[in-house]
Amino acid sequence: MSYVIGVDGGTESIRAGVYSSDGTLVASSATPYSTQYPKPGWAEQDPEDWWAGLGAAVKAVVAKSGVPVSEIKGFGMDTTCCSVVALDASGNALRPCLLWMDMRPCLLWMDMRSGAECAPAVLATGDAALRVNSAGQGPVSAEWMIPKALWLKRNEPDTYAAAKYVCEYQDFMNLRLTGRMVASINNASIRWHYCSKRGWPTSLLAALDLSDLMEKWPQEMLELGAVIGGLTRDAAAHLGLPEGLPVAQGGADAFVGILGLGVVNPGEMALLTGSSHLHLGLVDREISGGGMWGSYSDAVLHGLYVVEGGQTSTGSVAAWFRKIVGGDSVSYQELDAEAAAVPPGCEGLLCLDHFQGNRTPFTDPHSRGAFSGLSLGHTRGHMFRAVLEGVSMGTELVLEAMRKAGYQPTSIAVAGGAARSPLWLQLHADVCGVPLHITKGGTDACLLGSAMLAAVGAGLYDSIPGAAAAMVKIERTILPDKNAHAAYGPVIAHYRRLYTSLKPLFHSQAGGSAGAAKGGGGGGVTLGDKLGKPLAAVRARGDALRTAADVRGIVDASILAADFADFGGEAERALEAGAQWCHVDIVDGHFAKILTFGPPVVRSLRRRLPQLFIDVHLAVENPGEYIAQLAAAGASQVLFHVEACRSADAGHPSPTYCIDTVAALAREIRAAGMRAGVVLNPETPAAVIAPLLSPGAVQLDCVDCLAVQPGFGGQPFDKSVLQKVAELREMCPTLDIQVDGGVNLKTAAACVQAGANVLTAGTCIFGAEDCAAAVGALRQALAARWTLQ
Incomplete structure (x- = not known):
């Protein structure tokens, strides 16, 4: 039996796992690191913490596994995506930290400071590269690479000018591991506006006065699973692994995670659940459309495209409800049991799941959660089922947008918190009319996906689909109930109208809240x-630290x-x-x-x-x-x-x-x-x-x-x-x-x-017949360039 190491560089910690070549997790270990928030909306991490955490996690997991290092044949790693770093020629981070003088932080993926560099600057170009952003309708997220790089150039010009490289968490770690600076086709396709069919977004960069970014990006690009190089002597000593151990190209955590769920064929979809939902599907041709992101060419597998959707608050809404109705005194199992006794549609009760806004298909940060149709006859079970149904119907609306663009999912592999609730799984299947697959070790899908890339890089398998066939195992399948699916038809119709009806109220209530x-x-x-x-x-x-x-x-x-x-x-x-x-x-x-x-x-x-x-x-x-x-x-x-x-x-x-x-x-x-x-x-x-x-x-x-x-x-x-x-x-x-x-x-x-x-x-x-309409029109004009306060 051969073994590989998979690493998941997440937001709160870096995790390492030793896997056997048949996909069995032998041991895992995690090392936490901190995030700094020097200003509202900013989020930074120190790349040196990533490197230190990797060494600690790998040494710990190898010792825990008992596997001799001589039997470890490969190394693969996923990381957060759009955690952007500026490096000097020696590979050291450049940005000074406002709060800690000895820290040179990255702009973490969740950092939103580049909001002004999104809709007004990027979308206004009308560039073809923007097709991945709801068919060019936008918005472009402040999380993405180009807005962050544009912010660096505008607000920290000295750092930007001094940077030899502007790259990602993934690229920084691979440079430290192998001495080679390369980009992942995954990161570049999903967040850099790169397209393997059309190349780099040079015209978009030129329109933004950012053409010099091309010189700072890695000049080479590799597909997932390709060997970047072997561990250098220093890296091997840092990890406690053999020098020369092959390091496989990785990518963004969620996208590597879909491989760990065995999603490798057109028509298959991965649903990654937790506080939020992420929907990633594979399609065999380029498509785009409103209410979805993508498609991203060759992002995970050569010749295939990825479509993307997301729901901002899902598991977090269930957790919120449990907290307010009893907290630790009531379990999810109890709430599920009460909800299971309620018929589909909750006897007229609906829940809009936009508690933190909507990512897709509406992309509306001002939208909020709502219960509609409450009566004195409704119980706690009705309300909890309405929450679960609302999230499931939100998923269905994402799938509707994808179907309109030409993507029809044939199956959905589920990982994360929702997989622990048989009721919620069944509701997703019934509402969407699509069978769900639960895989062994699905909660560690990102870690397993990285191990699969390591196995391919080590030559244990000749392809990612080959590694998936050997290393991913489906434990059970949840089939939709035809009668329940039919019953949800009119319920979904009412749910669909709920956002449209409440949108004016949400935006009026938000008023000046967007900036907050x-x-x-x-x-x-x-x-x-x-x-x-x-x-x-x-x-x-005051505005002492104000930026564009x-x-x-x-x-x-x-x-x-x-x-x-x-x-x-x-x-x-x-x-x-x-x-x-x-x-x-x-x-x-x-x-x-x-x-x-x-x-x-x-x-x-x-x-x-x-x-x-x-x-x-x-x-x-x-x-x-x-x-x-x-x-x-x-x-x-x-x-x-x-x-x-x-x-x-x-x-x-x-x-x-x-x-x-x-x-x-x-x-x-x-x-x-x-x-x-x-x-x-x-x-x-x-x-x-x-x-x-x-x-x-x-x-x-x-x-x-x-x-x-x-x-x-x-x-x-x-x-x-x-x-x-x-x-x-x-x-x-x-x-x-x-x-x-x-x-x-x-x-x-x-x-x-x-x-x-x-x-x-x-x-x-004040002279308008409809004051709200007049103000709304002015706000709409402002929204063409600015994030509204």
Whole structure:
């Protein structure tokens, strides 16, 4: 009997297993490592922890197994995918850590800082490489390689420039093991926008000013199971294994896991379950479609394609329900028994499983969970079965999207938590009408898949399907019940309409929550603020660590166009419609021949809406006179005219701006606990404030570009503002830039395209017959480029 080592480099630990050549797990061992979260939405790990953990896990498992190292014939490894590292020529990580000076971290797969580098930059290119993202409809996830690399270039240019390699966890470890830098066709196909039929995404990279990334990516690529090389002397000593032991090319954990489930033929699918569901199917031709990802060519097996879907919250919803109805005092077996006594459809009760949003087929981060049809006759068993049915029907909707694109799964191999529940397995089979396979050791599918690659690399089998035939064993098959499947037909129809019906409510409730959900800051009130975070925390948050990824799309409702008899009610109406900020103009007659309200109105709004983000525009001759009053009244942000800080000189045809005065006022506003910004009249060039926007020394939080002269209604939109906005965005990618005046459903898209992320609108919102529809249209325009706050 020969043996191989399979390794699974996961998010929380690295696991090693010794397998015999027939697929029997002899022993396993795991070494944990830590994840750092230096900012909301960021997640980092130290590559040196991976390497140290690998050595400890392999030495421990070999000792535990009792297998002589001379009988170990191969080594294979899977890792998390899109855990991106920047390396120097010696293979050492480059990025400095904000929190630990001796750490050089990677951007972990779950790191979402590159949100701004996704929809606005990537999808806008319309490149053919984007077909894998719902047939080009998107979105492109911030998890993927290109957005992360683009973030590095924009935000850490020194690190990016110094990097010899920009690669993955997988590539870093293989370099350490063999001394050879190569890419996995699996990682490149599923997350780098590489296609074996069309090659590297060179036109996409060129459109993003990222062509130099091609020089930093590994220059060679290998298929899964191909031999990268033998263990170097140092690597062998680190692992306690023989020098020269063949190392097989691995890939992303879940995709290697489908091999460990024996999914190697067209029409077969792997369902990897846990806190979430991942659906990976094999097809013999290239397909793409809305509501799914892929297909990825040659990603696991040469000549085949992979289609992908996912549900964000599945097992986590079952765990949530158990926790709230009894926790440890009630077992899943008890809940299953109660649910099994309930008929299909739960007597009219439905559960929408979008507790953490929806990944596919809707790709909606704002969607949420819901129970519909509750009555006093429903029991705990009804509700738990509704949870299980809701997740199963969510899987069916993923399969529907794949069927529309041309993929019809003939069987599903299941691994993970759902496999421990006979009831849930049967529900999946009944709802989807597809037989399910349970394999021996399916919970270790990733580890077994890596061992299979090791066996192929060692020459124990001539192909991955050959290794699967010998090493993967189906223990049982769950067949769908035809009568139950028919009964679920009308139930699924109702479930399908549930999301469509509730979507407007979810988005209205989310309001300004998208930034909070994705870990972004950048000013404004997030959902957490609306739910009770003290306003002082919002105003004191500051932007010292703000990046371009933190910029969010914001609708700013100008109450100058609201009903003066009920400012508080009007502001509340705008917020309920989806606006995130409220814009208050204070004009003293100097900049416009009108007189409007002052700090008392701000104070009144603050009393009515304690968590409202109040954006004050001071169109006054002496803005410094109002700063203390506005801080006391509860303003969140104060904007003042740069034109108030200039002097007319008879000897010069153009006014002279006192930039030091502008900077001093901004500092005073910030010191009072508010965000600071300036307003530029249509004729005032962006260059005036350039000294305040230099990299590393940004002294402003926001710039308001007026598209009309202040104070006069009915003026046409001045298109010259668009060039100014573009110039400002280029100067400072982290800045909030708002366009104020003349913003309506026709001009909003042009403002966003130029680079504005805040749309200040009054008549468009408060003068509309349908306030919510108007705000929704503005939000839609913003969403073309920005993640909404």
